[in-house]
Amino acid sequence: MLYSELKERENRFIIALKIGFPFLILTLILFYIFMFSIDDLENYILLIILIPIYIYYIFYLIYNGFKSTLIDSTTKTFVRKEIINKIKSLKKNKVESTIILIKVDNIVDINERYGISNSDRLLKIFAEKLDLFFKNYNFKDLPIGRYGGAHFLLIVKAKKKELTHLLTIFSKELKNIGITDIEIKIDFSLIESDYDEDVNTIIRELFSLIDSNKNSGDSIPNIKPNEFEKIVFDAITYNNLIFKYQPSLNYKTNKVEIFEVLTKVYTKNDGMLSRTQIQRIINHMGYETVFDKKNISILLKELENKNLKDVLFNITISPVSLRNNEFIKFIHQLFDKSKLKPENFVLVFSETRAYEEIHRFKEILNQYRKFGFKIGLDNFGGANCSLEYIKNLPIDIVKFDIEYTKNIEKENYKHILKGYITLLKNLNIKVMIKFIDKKELLDSMFEFEPDFIQGFIISKAKNLKQIGEL
Numbered sequence: 001m002l003y004s005e006l007k008e009r010e011n012r013f014i015i016a017l018k019i020g021f022p023f024l025i026l027t028l029i030l031f032y033i034f035m036f037s038i039d040d041l042e043n044y045i046l047l048i049i050l051i052p053i054y055i056y057y058i059f060y061l062i063y064n065g066f067k068s069t070l071i072d073s074t075t076k077t078f079v080r081k082e083i084i085n086k087i088k089s090l091k092k093n094k095v096e097s098t099i100i101l102i103k104v105d106n107i108v109d110i111n112e113r114y115g116i117s118n119s120d121r122l123l124k125i126f127a128e129k130l131d132l133f134f135k136n137y138n139f140k141d142l143p144i145g146r147y148g149g150a151h152f153l154l155i156v157k158a159k160k161k162e163l164t165h166l167l168t169i170f171s172k173e174l175k176n177i178g179i180t181d182i183e184i185k186i187d188f189s190l191i192e193s194d195y196d197e198d199v200n201t202i203i204r205e206l207f208s209l210i211d212s213n214k215n216s217g218d219s220i221p222n223i224k225p226n227e228f229e230k231i232v233f234d235a236i237t238y239n240n241l242i243f244k245y246q247p248s249l250n251y252k253t254n255k256v257e258i259f260e261v262l263t264k265v266y267t268k269n270d271g272m273l274s275r276t277q278i279q280r281i282i283n284h285m286g287y288e289t290v291f292d293k294k295n296i297s298i299l300l301k302e303l304e305n306k307n308l309k310d311v312l313f314n315i316t317i318s319p320v321s322l323r324n325n326e327f328i329k330f331i332h333q334l335f336d337k338s339k340l341k342p343e344n345f346v347l348v349f350s351e352t353r354a355y356e357e358i359h360r361f362k363e364i365l366n367q368y369r370k371f372g373f374k375i376g377l378d379n380f381g382g383a384n385c386s387l388e389y390i391k392n393l394p395i396d397i398v399k400f401d402i403e404y405t406k407n408i409e410k411e412n413y414k415h416i417l418k419g420y421i422t423l424l425k426n427l428n429i430k431v432m433i434k435f436i437d438k439k440e441l442l443d444s445m446f447e448f449e450p451d452f453i454q455g456f457i458i459s460k461a462k463n464l465k466q467i468g469e470l
Helices: 003-036 041-067 080-092 107-114 116-136 160-177 199-214 225-237 275-284 288-303 325-336 358-371 386-392 402-406 411-426 439-447
Strands: 098-104 144-148 151-156 186-192 241-250 256-267 271-274 312-316 345-349 374-380 397-400 430-433 452-454
Touching: 003 144, 080 144, 080 151, 080 199, 098 116, 098 160, 098 199, 107 116, 116 144, 116 151, 116 160, 160 186, 186 199, 199 225, 199 275, 225 256, 225 275, 225 288, 241 288, 256 275, 256 452, 271 275, 275 288, 288 312, 288 325, 312 374, 325 358, 358 374, 358 386, 374 386, 397 402, 397 411, 402 411, 411 430
Parallel strands: 256 312, 312 345, 345 374, 374 397, 397 430, 430 452
Antiparallel strands: 098 151, 098 186, 144 151, 241 256, 241 452, 256 271
16 A cells, blocks of 8 residues: 555544544533533523534535545545645755656557556556555655656655666666556656755756756756746846857758757856757746747847848747747738848747647648748657658758768668658658768768758858858
8 A cells, every 4th residue: 555545544534533523522512411401501502503513514524524635536646735745844854855756758658559547547556566666675655646647756765876776777677567568668857855945946857857858959957947947037038049040051052041040048157058958948937939929039130131032041939839829920010010021931840749730730831831931840750740740731841850860871761861851852842951060971961962951060050240241
């Protein structure tokens, strides 16, 4: 039995005592009245008053007893509020401990393949296995709580280094044997409980660390979530966005025809942060559309008096913003007032999972194209929905995932890349291969004949002055 279930029993027993004890008192009063004060009118009046009060008290306790459950109905672990209270209690008592966030990483696939009911059963068994695993290492009465979805929080009276080793073992065991013949993958992050006074800050950092484990681009800086949020908020509020421009070469004409717009935010202690590094915070704060509006507005001001006749600018836009009706109106109005033309801009996006309303998404992208914009799809061929999107959406240019550049010497990657490029050209979609940083890589591009190449061998990112006259 989980520690949380034992505490829930204890909680129910306390509620039962609260109900039973007044009943005992009322019984004694009744006994006293009938034995010693049978003719006392005042005692009868008191009894008439006490009985409805007691009945109300019973119903109140029963009602609130059901409301104030300590455990999650699915996993039987602590509910979010209770596990946070337990973390706060240990922190308050200055107990040396480590807070852990564990995520069942493939829960979406499990839901789709095996159904919600099997998924719920798996999460319950997972919690039991986690508890048993720690019991085998002499960690008893371990508080485990379901933070939400497939995320579990626990606090352990041990050092981070020891727990990292144990969780790595647990993760490998689960991956090898699964649960009820279902493959299960987990990810986890750990922080010492004295990392910050605010438990919510610690939890946000734990989520940040899990996100950074999956980040294949720029490393996530070690900034506390509340400080990170202030950096992003200030950047948006005070227009503190800086642009670099990465030239992309037309492979056939050997001329620079596209500039990749790289948005950066300056910080006092951590230098320049890229959009990749701040994107997670933008998402968590719900600022995707706000940030994209600010980003493109400042960019247009910087490019306002430039001659952009023969060049394109790739600017990354969140798919959340692209599908936002307010953003569509905003960007139309913005360009209506600007000297710059939409024809010189490629709105680039990437998405891990395909948007369900794919036909609506197609209609939205066609609105942008009708206005003059081109549409770009980033990280093509990676672990995302890019193939689904080129089947259904009006895409003008794709940028291949870095995975292909890194593995260009492997025969299987060569064949796949060639096949993709042939497919894309047959669909009249332009192709860009990025991260070309060595001469050997550049020479190998002859075999693939992309439309555009990008990377340090062509040019590093530059500011507007370094680019020169456009």
